[in-house]
Amino acid sequence: xxxxxxxxxKDHEWVAVSGDTATVGITDYAQNHLGDVVYIxxxxxxxxxxxxxxxxxxxSVKAVSEVFSxxxxxxxxxxxDLNNSPEAVNxxxxxxxxxxxxKMKNKGDLQALMSAADYEKYLExxxx
Amino acid sequence: xxxxxxxxEISDKGKRAFRLPKLDIKAKxxxxxxxxxxxxxxxxxxxxxxEVVRHFTRLSQQNYCVDLGIYPLGSCTMxxxxxxxxxxxxxxxxxxxxxxxxxxxxxxxxxIIKLVEDxxxxxxxxxxxxxQPSAGAQGELTGMMLIHACHQARGNPRKIVLIPDSAHGTxxxxxxxxGYTVQEIxxxxxxxxxxxxxxERMTEDVAALMVTNPNTxxxxxxxxxxxxxxxxxKGGFVYMDGANMNALTGICRPGDMGVDVIHINLHxxxxxxxGGGGPGxxxxxxxxxxxxxxxxxxxEKKDGAFVLNFDRPNSIxxxxxxxxxxxxxxRALAYMLSLGPDGIREIAEIAVLNANYIxxxxxxxxxxxxxxxxxxECVFSDKFQKEFGVSNLDIAKRLIDLGVHPxxxxxxxxVHGALMVEPTETESRRDLDMFIEAMKQIAREAKEDxxxxxxxxxxxxxxxxxxxxxARNPIVKWERGK
Numbered sequence: 001x002x003x004x005x006x007x008x009x010k011d012h013e014w015v016a017v018s019g020d021t022a023t024v025g026i027t028d029y030a031q032n033h034l035g036d037v038v039y040i041x042x043x044x045x046x047x048x049x050x051x052x053x054x055x056x057x058x059x060s061v062k063a064v065s066e067v068f069s070x071x072x073x074x075x076x077x078x079x080x081d082l083n084n085s086p087e088a089v090n091x092x093x094x095x096x097x098x099x100x101x102x103k104m105k106n107k108g109d110l111q112a113l114m115s116a117a118d119y120e121k122y123l124e125x126x127x128x
Numbered sequence: 129x130x131x132x133x134x135x136x137e138i139s140d141k142g143k144r145a146f147r148l149p150k151l152d153i154k155a156k157x158x159x160x161x162x163x164x165x166x167x168x169x170x171x172x173x174x175x176x177x178x179e180v181v182r183h184f185t186r187l188s189q190q191n192y193c194v195d196l197g198i199y200p201l202g203s204c205t206m207x208x209x210x211x212x213x214x215x216x217x218x219x220x221x222x223x224x225x226x227x228x229x230x231x232x233x234x235x236x237x238x239x240i241i242k243l244v245e246d247x248x249x250x251x252x253x254x255x256x257x258x259x260q261p262s263a264g265a266q267g268e269l270t271g272m273m274l275i276h277a278c279h280q281a282r283g284n285p286r287k288i289v290l291i292p293d294s295a296h297g298t299x300x301x302x303x304x305x306x307g308y309t310v311q312e313i314x315x316x317x318x319x320x321x322x323x324x325x326x327x328e329r330m331t332e333d334v335a336a337l338m339v340t341n342p343n344t345x346x347x348x349x350x351x352x353x354x355x356x357x358x359x360x361x362k363g364g365f366v367y368m369d370g371a372n373m374n375a376l377t378g379i380c381r382p383g384d385m386g387v388d389v390i391h392i393n394l395h396x397x398x399x400x401x402x403g404g405g406g407p408g409x410x411x412x413x414x415x416x417x418x419x420x421x422x423x424x425x426x427x428e429k430k431d432g433a434f435v436l437n438f439d440r441p442n443s444i445x446x447x448x449x450x451x452x453x454x455x456x457x458x459r460a461l462a463y464m465l466s467l468g469p470d471g472i473r474e475i476a477e478i479a480v481l482n483a484n485y486i487x488x489x490x491x492x493x494x495x496x497x498x499x500x501x502x503x504x505e506c507v508f509s510d511k512f513q514k515e516f517g518v519s520n521l522d523i524a525k526r527l528i529d530l531g532v533h534p535x536x537x538x539x540x541x542x543v544h545g546a547l548m549v550e551p552t553e554t555e556s557r558r559d560l561d562m563f564i565e566a567m568k569q570i571a572r573e574a575k576e577d578x579x580x581x582x583x584x585x586x587x588x589x590x591x592x593x594x595x596x597x598x599a600r601n602p603i604v605k606w607e608r609g610k
Contacts, residue, residue, distance in 0.1 A: 038599035
């Protein structure tokens with residue numbers, strides 16, 4: 001379910017790293033709890049984000065929630081496809097439903113994040 | 129069943145509801161010549177009187193309202209609106225008076241404004257009230273502006289407002305609109321404010337804490353006095369969202385708990401109509417230190433007569449035209465006077481009793497995430513039903529089949545799959561039992577025949593709507609031929 005090569009946060013975001021580029025999205029657990037996503041507010045390219053700074057908000061039929069940046073860096077791309085098909089976040093949260101790409105400022109940020117196995121354990125704790 | 133057409137769709141050219149008699153004097157022509165006059169309103173519906181009456185009567189029959197049955201929408205306090213309040217508000221002296229009439233012509237109306245301000249002050253334990261804000265959220269914004277003005281006068285408006293994670297969504301919006309950054313305070317295992325988290329975040333950059341008491345779980349913030357001390361020690365203000373005042377009326381007073389500013393929803397606690405039934409009203413009350421900043425004009429008594437005082441240099445100005453939703457205020461006064469002090473205390477007593485009767489009756493059938501004692505509402509979740517693939521949405525839709533308005537869903541956010549039930553004091557034991565029986569039936573159906581829930585409602589005029597498509601591609605304007 002949760003890709004092994006991704007890093008995860010307690011707020012249910014994931015990061016996939018390739019070189020110094022980090023792709024960020026929300027996890028399957030998060031999309032499942034949000035319900036049908038209807039709108040995603042994307043940040044401007046070039047914006048600098050600190051760890052835990054708000055990337056934007058996600059609106060579902062149930063609620064509006066904020067998405068936080070798991071790592072620091074500069075936004076190099078926002079997933080514009082989500083403007084027309086926000087359902088990608090529900091259908092393919094770990095793939096086509098990605099939200100932004102960041103040029104990472106500090107790779108050390110990743111050390112505070114969870115592995116897939118740790119994240120799954122964390123989720124079990126939440127369900128209990 | 130046939131869909132009720134829009135009024136535009138039943139329009140026929142030339143039809144009308146009323147025809148004026150023929151002129152028996154000479155018509156004066158071209159009186160508006162040269163002025164920009166519209167000669168036709170595009171697509172204005174043309175229908176006969178009987179068609180108008182039937183159209184809106186049919187629509188009203190598809191609706192559910194407090195005059196039909198229990199309406200346990202948590203946090204909304206959907207209590208019955210006594211008809212005598214309508215009768216009082218319709219009296220000519222109130223209904224026909226002009227909002228710009230000079231003070232000496234409307235002494236009675238000004239006296240009502242002063243009286244309601246004083247009564248609310250007594251109920252909330254605060255020094256002064258304004259009745260201008262037209263709903264709760266505008267009251268919140270007004271309260272934030274008062275706090276901002278006071279900090280500004282002291283030399284530093286500050287930057288941050290603290291809000292618990294169980295708060296109403298309007299709280300962060302109001303603080304944000306006033307220019308503040310919002311920081312969230314975590315709830316502890318009892319569902320109340322985590323004191324350690326609050327102490328850590330409470331700095332001299334914090335303008336205020338916005339707290340709802342009892343909170344959105346229906347739990348009383350037992351540490352409210354300590355919370356206020358922590359906030360006051362750093363020079364901040366305590367703002368209370370009075371949405372849940374129905375749990376406290378006549379029992380205890382926010383002002384005595386250390387609250388500096390509050391808004392009260394007359395359309396919740398004081399039985400004035402909600403939503404389409406009439407405009408709201410969100411009076412704001414303050415401690416004396418914030419009084420100079422209240423909106424103008426203030427109603428004051430001078431030499432035995434009521435006057436409007438505009439000469440208040442520190443005021444944040446007007447927040448609404450005229451004197452707020454005055455006729456709503458009249459209804460609230462009628463309600464307060466018909467209950468009297470003992471009756472006002474009984475509101476809270478019976479509201480709390482009713483909510484706990486429901487909680488106790490259903491706590492085996494529906495999961496309670498927080499088992500802390502609750503006051504006027506209780507928050508169940510769909511955890512037990514999730515096992516059978518049934519969500520809170522399915523439960524809510526099935527309640528429609530059983531003749532009950534569904535409770536508030538998916539709020540507060542700290543309870544997944546929440547069903548927030550607030551019966552209010554106006555429901556009889558018989559009506560509470562009907563609701564409980566409906567909820568028990570649904571819990572049985574979830575185990576035995578979950579499909580009946582997932583396809584509900586079965587008996588309503590309109591069945592399940594495609595909320596996702598409606599939110600993704602909303603069509604908000606009717607256009608001919610589309």
